[in-house]
Amino acid sequence: MRNQANPWLTGNLFVLVLGMLPAIVLIGALLYFTAWAFAFSFTDLALVGRKSVEWSWVGLENFERLFTRRGFLESLWTTVIFVFFSAIVGQSVLGFLLAATLRGTQSTIRSVVEVCIMLGWLLPDIVAAFLWSATTSQTGLINQLIVVPLGFRPINFINEYALPIVTVANIWKGTAWSYLLFSAALDSVSREVVEAAKVDGATPFQRIWLVQLPIIRPHIATNMLFITIWTFTYFPLIFAMTGGGPGRQTETLAVFLYNQSFARGNLGFGSAISVAMLAIVGVLSLFYLRLLREPK
């Protein structure tokens, strides 16, 4: 449809393309990296050596390796456990409980707790990782303060319970987000609706479970969507704490991807892992977006 007021502008293809140029560049840049990873997932490109120059197309070989070789499926399972316990159970539930209990409390208690949760969130990942591994190591604070004075032999937590420790560290680090989101969501629930439930005879637990939670269901789904995607691809904290070890106990997909691509130099295989991760996160997102829909 032509713009009646300005026919010159709408009729001139060159001007139109020129006007769209910034958008084209931006979209192009965004697509470039995804397309790059997708394209090279079908090659045997390597980081160094001969195959970094003379790479060749290998078809679906990289994707077959995902399922035939050890590594990917184990990492996927580790990631699922990590996401489920640290994000969905830990951050979400803890964040919600904190938000629900702190709502009615005095402002000073609330402020103190909020600042404490926020500190974990604001601390750089690498610093947090160092603090956690130092605290949980054989000579760390927990052993010095608790285990040894009680007469036990010091335990190397970070080595023996690597995945639980990493999970707890991530809960500590990420709860602030869920807390803030659920606080805002609960504030949006009308006070009179909660009071109506109170008059109707609902216990505090029933008021949360039967009234507030269903009302903020869209917020819960949004939060799940965010933190699942983040945690699924989360890299720095785990890598800096354990590097995926001991063995492969804490090798989540992000760490596995890094190890394959850069430690081993298999960029082609690494690309296939990233494409697989993209697909998994995409399916999860679809699931949560369905939850976001209002019931009939």
Add this chain to the structure above:
Amino acid sequence: MADVTLKRVHKSYGSLEVIHGVDLDIKSGEFVVFVGPSGCGKSTLLRMIAGLEPISGGDISIGGRVVNDVPSPQRGIAMVFQSYALYPHMSVYENMAFGLKLQKTPKEEVDQRVREAARILQIDPYLDRMPKALSGGQRQRVAIGRAIVRNPKVFLFDEPLSNLDASLRAQTRVEIAKLHDTLDATMIYVTHDQVEAMTLADRIVVLNAGVIEQVGTPLELYRNPVNTFVAGFIASQRMNFIPVAPESGGLRLPGNRLLALTGTDVTKVRTIGARPEHMELASAETAHLSGTLAVIEQFGEYALAYVELPDGETVTVKLDGAPELELHQQMHIGLPEGQVHLFDEAGRAIR
């Protein structure tokens, strides 16, 4: 059905006292309206009766039982909120059944009571709808229905009509009056709208700044307000207040005429009050007040004339029919005997 008694009820937030010792007896089956300007404490008082707000001192009893520390659900009350406060994720039926289900009422009884309430309120066609698919008036009925099914001893209404438009408000007002007649329950109703207060109440409680100014039937308040606050608040057209100087034999009015009063000690009178509907036009010789017509509002069945007195005061006169008056013309007003309220320096009525 239960009576409600308040004894020296206080409420303070920290050092700020908002309810200053309220004493009130509400008889079983009575329709009592709390009325007052915003911030006068009427909603707080209602929420204290509901158990949503702890009381700082005094006693509240419902049906002869002190309920200071009894939680809301056990007080035998039901409340209708200003915003309706329907559960947005439940259908109309579930909204009304929620309280009964929590009490583990048998399913057949829940169903029967919900349908009975829906029938009374004529909302049976909407039972399966979600609240957001209802109009404001329908939501209000659901909120009232939710109160009815609980079969409470006392109904509490917190400004239930203020979110409705004018015509629906008038209609719902009539329905609430009918409902009170049908259910024969004690009802406490909070509003800032004096029309709702006048039309619904068996007795009106006028509140101002956390104290009760006056309690009485609508006509008592209209005829014998105890002070200038109540006099100015009750009735649709605000009462005119005119400063006067007492003299032997009467009161000196603005414009220097004398309002003759016999048999009353007028020495303490500083202000007189006269309702617009009680003022009448008079001839220049018999008039008490004279001034120019500043504004005239024609309503068809009556007209309001705003008359500016020489000293700058404006008085409102309600005239029947559609009088033919011209702006800025001279107006002469008479104050009929027996319709003039006398107030002292502090605004208290002198009888």
